[in-house]
Amino acid sequence: MEYIFERVSFEALNQNHENKNVFISVGKRIWNSRWTADISLLLVALIWGTTYVASKDVVSSVPVLQFLFIRFALTTVLMLPLTFGAIRRADRSTWLTGLVFGLFLLAIFTLETYGVANTSAANAGFIISLFAVMVPLIDSIVYRRRAKLGLLGAVVLSVLGTALLTMRGAQIHVNLGDLLVLGAALCRASQMTLTKKMTDGKQVDSGALTTIQLGVVAIGSGVVSMFQHPSLTGLTLSFWLITGYLAVFATMFAFFIQMTMIRRTSPARVAVLMSSEPVFAAVCSVLLLGEHLSVVEMVGGLCIVAAMLWGRRIS
Template sequence: MFYARRTDAVLLLVAIVWGSSYLAAKTATDAVPVLVVLFARYAISALACLALVATRRKGRYTRDEIRIGSLLGVTQAAVLVLETYGVAHTSAANAGLIISLTIVLTPLLDRTAGNGSLPPRFFAATGVCLLAVTLLMSGSGFHTPRVGDLLMLAAAVVRAVHVALVGRLTKGRVLRPLQLTAVQTVLGTVLFAVPAASSGLPRVTQVDAAVWGQLLYLALFCSVFAFLAQTWAVQNSSASRASLLLGTEPVWAVAVGIGLGGEKVTALAGLGAALMVTGTYWGQSIERTHRTTREEESPRRTATPTGV
């Protein structure tokens, strides 16, 4: 019981860390350009991952880890570009809520999880989430969507593609999470080095300790710690329980945005937030039940008939 509670606590901590990352990124981008923030986040993460790999006895990288890590590194970088530019132009609360669309978009793209044909109720839940996005983008009244909200919407779609790709590329292969993460962070560092240099990289040396603290938090906690802790916890818990706890990320994004960031939520945005949390949890529950049912029925479908 204690071990299960400890695992749950780690998963909940990951959700809190991810939820708080939007305010940290928004604050950091107020001080330095987005591309500089991304380069610093990747570079610090890469140094930490490479140091951890170096301490392992079997630290060598396999061909699959380098090849798949490189491909996933590109899609992950695309997600972070959209997310970071998006949160720089909208509220941290909105960013965390809109990105949670990934929860209902991923099953639509992932055909390796045994989803097959999803039930109509799942699409109803997706509709609730899309309505929620409309209300969140409206703010205090219906108007042209803000650039930041549209970027976060694009980030949710690309993140869903990234997650589905992770499932497809890692299925049936022995890939170590630490080595895979190291390859992705090194690639991200390389990708953002030149753009960051042309965007004013020297400015990062002039920022105060608070901004450096946010950059270190994004790199070491929101990237390295969160990924490794999530992998460890999921291996020691059920997938359903893990997804339920990690699904609280948008709730923490709102709590941190309002509580620490002093952000305001209008009545329409508040309704959108409630619908988003409801829709994502509903869709998550439907997909999980549907997948479990198909997995239970699969052996019966493939069993060889006996008798005449």
């Protein structure tokens, strides 16, 4: 009887072990699948769509660089316990790549946040999404490939969409905020292409790379902010709640997912998935800030989204 009991117990243990291995195997396949990459990046687009409303609310009472410093310093502190071992093992190439990406991120968020402070959240969301049309152009330059002729149509459509989006009455009115966000879009497109180029074929730890570049943004914005605004102001409970959301979800989670998933697909495919970001931004700006989009502006926004999808189709 004892022998039979031991045999049954052993077989049950072995079966549990096999089930566990199957579960782990299925989990790995799901995690490494393109569908997981697509869904994860789409979720990032949704989260980033809400950041324009959140940032616009915060920078109405807190200086831009001070806000960026607190946001990215908080994110870096939260990331360190999770990635400290990987950072210690990081080689020179990882540190160099993180530094380059960090400088790009500093430029992107500085231009974008100053831009949001000087234009509508909906406009910022649509204009920043122009990076998707810029990606194939920059991609062709970096990889020395001739851009397809049809891409010109997507560029023209995106320009038309931007013109309609910034039209006031019968005239096009491009303010400083619109131009700053456009500069952020150019920086984002460059960073996305370089991410693929600098990490392609390399064993780079996404956590270490993400933490390094976020730390670069925190240090860079903190140094400049220290000279511009030596004292902290406007740090209300609302500020900390919004900044906490941006730090945990819109920065730590979103950039880790982006750095992990972008290497499982192409920059152009990422651009398509992220094309939903301006739609989320426009919806949030209307629902949460009470912003108004005219018919002409909505048509302009749709032209930009269509241009992004067109650019992906022909890239």
